[in-house]
Amino acid sequence: MTEKTLIKNISIVNEGQIIVTDILIGNGVILKIGRNHDALDTKVIDGTDKYLFPGIIDAQVHFREPGLTHKGNIYSESRAAVAGGVTSFIDMPNTFPNVLTMDILNEKYQIASEKSLANYGFLLGVNDDNLDYVINLDTSKLLGVTDDGLYFTKKGNLLADNPETMEKLFANCKSIIAIHSEKEQIVEENENVYREKYGDDVPIAFHPQIRSEKACYEASKRAIDIANKHKARLHILHLTTEAETHLFRNDIPLKEKNITTEVSVHHLWFSDQDYQRLGTLIKWNPAIKTEKDKKGLLKALLDDRIDIVTTDHAPHTLEEKQKPYFQSMSGAPIVQHSLNIMLEFYKQGLISLEKIAEKMCHNPATLYSIENRGFIREGYFADLSIVDLDSVWTVSKENILSKCGWSPLEGTTFQTKVTHSFVNGNLVYNNGQFNESIKGKALTLTNNTQRK
Numbered sequence: 001m002t003e004k005t006l007i008k009n010i011s012i013v014n015e016g017q018i019i020v021t022d023i024l025i026g027n028g029v030i031l032k033i034g035r036n037h038d039a040l041d042t043k044v045i046d047g048t049d050k051y052l053f054p055g056i057i058d059a060q061v062h063f064r065e066p067g068l069t070h071k072g073n074i075y076s077e078s079r080a081a082v083a084g085g086v087t088s089f090i091d092m093p094n095t096f097p098n099v100l101t102m103d104i105l106n107e108k109y110q111i112a113s114e115k116s117l118a119n120y121g122f123l124l125g126v127n128d129d130n131l132d133y134v135i136n137l138d139t140s141k142l143l144g145v146t147d148d149g150l151y152f153t154k155k156g157n158l159l160a161d162n163p164e165t166m167e168k169l170f171a172n173c174k175s176i177i178a179i180h181s182e183k184e185q186i187v188e189e190n191e192n193v194y195r196e197k198y199g200d201d202v203p204i205a206f207h208p209q210i211r212s213e214k215a216c217y218e219a220s221k222r223a224i225d226i227a228n229k230h231k232a233r234l235h236i237l238h239l240t241t242e243a244e245t246h247l248f249r250n251d252i253p254l255k256e257k258n259i260t261t262e263v264s265v266h267h268l269w270f271s272d273q274d275y276q277r278l279g280t281l282i283k284w285n286p287a288i289k290t291e292k293d294k295k296g297l298l299k300a301l302l303d304d305r306i307d308i309v310t311t312d313h314a315p316h317t318l319e320e321k322q323k324p325y326f327q328s329m330s331g332a333p334i335v336q337h338s339l340n341i342m343l344e345f346y347k348q349g350l351i352s353l354e355k356i357a358e359k360m361c362h363n364p365a366t367l368y369s370i371e372n373r374g375f376i377r378e379g380y381f382a383d384l385s386i387v388d389l390d391s392v393w394t395v396s397k398e399n400i401l402s403k404c405g406w407s408p409l410e411g412t413t414f415q416t417k418v419t420h421s422f423v424n425g426n427l428v429y430n431n432g433q434f435n436e437s438i439k440g441k442a443l444t445l446t447n448n449t450q451r452k
């Protein structure tokens, strides 16, 4: 029989409430929430003055395996994730080979089953080349599909830039369709304007003018129109503009939405004011935009037009980042610090703890129809994170766990710390120490078909 763990006297942040009580976990699940447990054969953790969150489900990461493991792999990045309170992740298909077939998708599940410290799910990529293959699959069994176009090539018929292929996919796909929403044609026109003026070394401050609000807005508007026409289940990844937030509804519950969206933590944390200080280290696609956009995104998150928070964790080596504008890779590692960032907003009085749990834990589970995770409920998997809301520390090279070994947050002081993370009831992370012997599990889907 596996050992049980009793977390005593902890403030449980869950489903709109904070309740101070005990929680008993064993056999991988939450056995009992409430006082009066029999402590025989039970390991006890004192939770006094600490907070318990459902493990975070980060629904957009790039863990780089297979094929790009010089900058990250499923072991290293899931380890960084768990240290930050992330107990499940959904990884994108721009690994090599690109995830365009079920064989390649299944290979990633196999690698993760051997190496991942967190629970895992993988999206299948879709583009013009494999479109017919994808729509002939039983897509209702997939966690989701996502356009891969922007990740791999700038030229050619990109799915999210090609209305005909979008129509065909949206009319036929039964799973959630997640898209990266920027009109590449607009981006290319802008690139040409700035290239003419500056050559290869365009100042990074122009990144938001190149990957512009217009490029984002027009792509999102078009995708929503096509999705509505076909009643498709569309999710727009990492929103970056205030303008786009007005395309989304908050007058119906998440479960009933056909169109959903997310914000990534860096678009809430950084703005164009930071390009001067951090340069291409904060070059992301879509781009970090203005202070107004940053504020608008937080507002839309709070009023439920934006459904979830993700990281789009995208490690690159420093060498790959610190290049002239056009050569510098977009993306940065952030999965280890997403909860710290959101809790910093809590400290500033901008968001409640309950809302953080909703957007980072409950809603990703609901949005992707993930079974028995994302909530602190008896019988659910014991994916849990304990947080100390009064612990000051500074991000530095010494405590960054992502394989690439740097972070745009270096030098940032946080006032909160994840002390413990449980994955399926196993204490994988305990105050800087890891138990790496037990691996995470594949995320499974609830019975609901994802398409209304």
Ligand SMILES: NC(=O)N[C@@H](CC(=O)O)C(=O)O
Pocket: 062, 094, 150, 151, 180, 283, 284, 285, 286, 312, 314, 315, 330, 331, 332
């Ligand atoms: N978000 C990023 O800036 N980069 C992503 C790819 C992408 O989403 O464009 C990456 O994989 O590096």
